[in-house]
Amino acid sequence: MAATQHKTWDVVETADIVADEPEADETGEAEREPVATMPAEDLVRASASTMAVANAPRHAALLTREEEIELARRIELGDEEARRQLIEANHRLVFSVVNKHRYSGVPIEDLVQEGFLGLIAAADKFDRHRGCRFSTVATIWIRAHVLQAIQELRPMIHVPQRVANAAKRVWRATEEMTQELERRPTSEELANKLSLEPERVDELIRITPDLLSLDEPMGEDGDGAMVEMMADDVQTSPPLAAQRSCLKGQLSAALDRLSEREQLILRMRFGLDDGQEHTLDQIGRRFSLTRQRIKEIETTALAKLRQEATPGQTLDAGWAAN
Template sequence: MQPSRQEKASRMPDQARKIDGYVPDDDGRLLFAPRTDAMRPPGANGAETEHDPPATGEDAVDSAERQWSRELSRMPLLTAAEEIELARRLRRGEAEARRRFIDSNLKLVVSIAKRYRCSGVPMEDLIQEGNIGLIRAVDRFDPERGCRFSTHAIMWIEGQIRRNCPDLKHSVRLPARLLADVNRLGRLTEELTSKFGAKPSVEQLALAMDVPETQVRYLQQLRPETASVNEPVEMEGELLLGDLVEDDNVESPEKTAVRTAQRLEVRRALGSLSTREQLVLSMRYGIGVSRVFTLQEIGEQLRLTRQRVRQIETAALKQMRASGLLRGEGASPAFPGAGRDEGSRQRSWQPEALAA
C-alpha cells in the first residue's frame, strides 16, 4: 500500500520544510526547482511556445524528463574549494549556502534514481526519496574528513531510496544487495527487449548477468511485473491483452435485465400501499432517493417517533407478503434488507441497485 500524502510529508526532515523554496507539494514531494529564469520551462512566463506542440501520455512524461535533465545540466558543479567554503558558511547557518549545495547536486540524485527505475517504483518517488537523502547528506557533510561531497552523499541518497522505495512494491523488504540484483535484472531486460524487439529468455539474461539460470528465475519472482494492454496474446499478434480485459464500467446484459425486472417488481409492490407506507419504504430502502435513511431520520421528516416508523415499515412488508407481491419470508430481490436489523441493512443494501 502506497503511503499517504501526510506520511510522505512526515518523512521529510524538518530542515527540508524550512528551506526557502523547498516545500512539499500536494503529493508530499519536495519542489527543488530554483527560482531563476534559466531554470523555468518554456512558457513559464505566460508566453506560448510556437515550436513544440503539447505532448500527451508517455511522450509527455519523456518530454518532462528530458526538460528536467536539460535544466539540471545547466547547474554548475562545485569545485573542492567551493564545497569547503559552502560547508563553512553552512555551519554559520546561511540558508543560501545550503540551497546552493543542494541545487548543485540534484543531478547526482537523478543519476542514482535512474539505477532503480526498473524496480517498479515510479521515478518521481525515487527522486523524492533521493532528495530527502541529499538534504541529510548536506547537513552531515564534513570536508575535514578528506572526501568530496559526492562521495559522501551517495551513501545517504542510495540508503534513503533503498530503505523506503522498496516498501511501495514489496510486502517484505528486500536486502540491499538482493534489491541491487533485481534492479540490474530489470535494466538488462529493458535493454535486451529494446535491442532485439522481444523479451529475452532466461538463458539470455543468465549469460548477460553471468549468473546461473536458477538465480535469474528467482530474481524474476522478486521483480514486480507489469503487462502492457498492447501486448499480443496470440502468435499472429492480432489479439491484444487489452481485448481480454473486462470493462467494469459496462454492465452485462444479464445484470441489466435483472435490474429492470427488480424495478418493475418494486413499483408494482409499492403501488398496493398507502402514500405514507410508500414513502417510508422508499426512504428505508433507498428507492428513488439519494440514499438509505434511518428510522430516526424518517421520523424527523414525517414527524413520527422512531418506533412508529418501524411499525409502518413492518405492516407494509407484511401486507405485501400476504398479497404475494413480496417473495420470501424475510427478504426478496426487491427488499433484500427486509427483516434484518438496521445495521445489517445498511451494510447489505445498495441504494443504487434499484433506484428509479
C-alpha cells in the first residue's frame, strides 16, 4: 500500500507499537510481560498477524486518571518507555474504531495501521492539563486517521443521483426524528415517515455504510455531496475536536451554576444530551429568539463558567459561530 498522505496533522511516522497483548490470568488481571514491538510503517506488511490481533480478546489493564497524568508528565520529559506504556494500554481503542468501518472497502490491516498512527499522534499531543481523559483524545485522533484512509483508499463507487437524493431524504428524516424522539429512529419509523418500505430504508443506508448511517450524521444542511460531507468530517482537526470533547465534559459537570435557559442552550449547542450539536439558528427557532441573541446567551454562560473554572483547566471551545 502506498503511504497515506495526511493533511497537516504533524503525525509521527514511526514509533514502537505493541504487536499483541498479554494474556489474562484466572482473576482476569493482565500480567505485564515483555511485549514485542514493530515500527508503525511495518504494520501494513504484517497482514496475518494484524488480523490475529484484531480477532483476539483485549486484556490490557486500563489506566487510572492518575496513571495517565504521570505517564504524560514523563512523556513531556522525553521518556520513551512511558510513551510505549500509554500506547500499549490503549491500543484496544484502535480496534474499536476500525470495527465500525470494517465494511468500508479498505483492507482492515490498512485501517489498523492508520489507527495506530492516530494513537501515536494522540500520545505525543496529549495535554494532561486540560482535564480530559486520554481515551477521549485518542479516539478522536484514531477516528480522524481511519476516516482519512477510507477517503483516500476506498474504491470509487458510482451512486445514481436519484439514489443519492433518496439517501439524503433518509438522513434529513433521521435528524428531524432524532430531535423529536430524543433518540435515533428505527427503520420502521423512518419508513412510515417517508412512505417507504423498511427494506428500502435499510437498503439506502447500506449503499454507503460509512457515508450514511444512523450512527454517524453527514452534516447540517444535507445539500452537499455525500463524499464531500465525509471529507468535511475528516478535515476537522483532531486537536480542535479533542478540545471540544474536553469542553463538553467540563460543561456537563458545571452547568448547575447556570440558569435553566442557559443550561438548555449549552446542552443543545454542545450536544451534551443526545450527541447532536445544534446550530445557533436551530436553537433560536426552539426559543423564538434570533441567532444573535442565542450567541449572546451562550457567550455569557461560557464566561460564567470560565470565571469559576478550576486552576489548570480552560473553557475554550474554539467554537465556530455557525
